[in-house]
Amino acid sequence: MLDMKPVCERCNRELQADTTDAFICSYECTFCNDCTESALQNRCPNCGGELIRRPRRNAKSPSQSTDEYAS
Ligand SMILES: [Zn+2]
Numbered sequence: 001m002l003d004m005k006p007v008c009e010r011c012n013r014e015l016q017a018d019t020t021d022a023f024i025c026s027y028e029c030t031f032c033n034d035c036t037e038s039a040l041q042n043r044c045p046n047c048g049g050e051l052i053r054r055p056r057r058n059a060k061s062p063s064q065s066t067d068e069y070a071s
């Protein structure tokens with residue numbers, strides 16, 4: 001289970017568990033999309049790791065496409 005930090009570590013913007021605007025690095029440093037894409041350039045300022053979009057808690061995985069299984 002990820003440690004879902006509730007705010008951006010840079011600007012303290014609130015980041016809900018179900019937001020799509022949160023980015024994390026592999027050490028779970030957490031930033032908002034604005035900081036990540038502009039100021040940070042997708043690079044964690046703490047550890048230098050790549051920032052990726054944080055998966056949402058309770059995110060359902062809709063079985064909309066099973067094409068991968070067909071091939
Ligand atoms: Zn921020």
Ligand SMILES: [Zn+2]
Nearest residue numbers: 025029044047
């Ligand atoms: Zn980091």
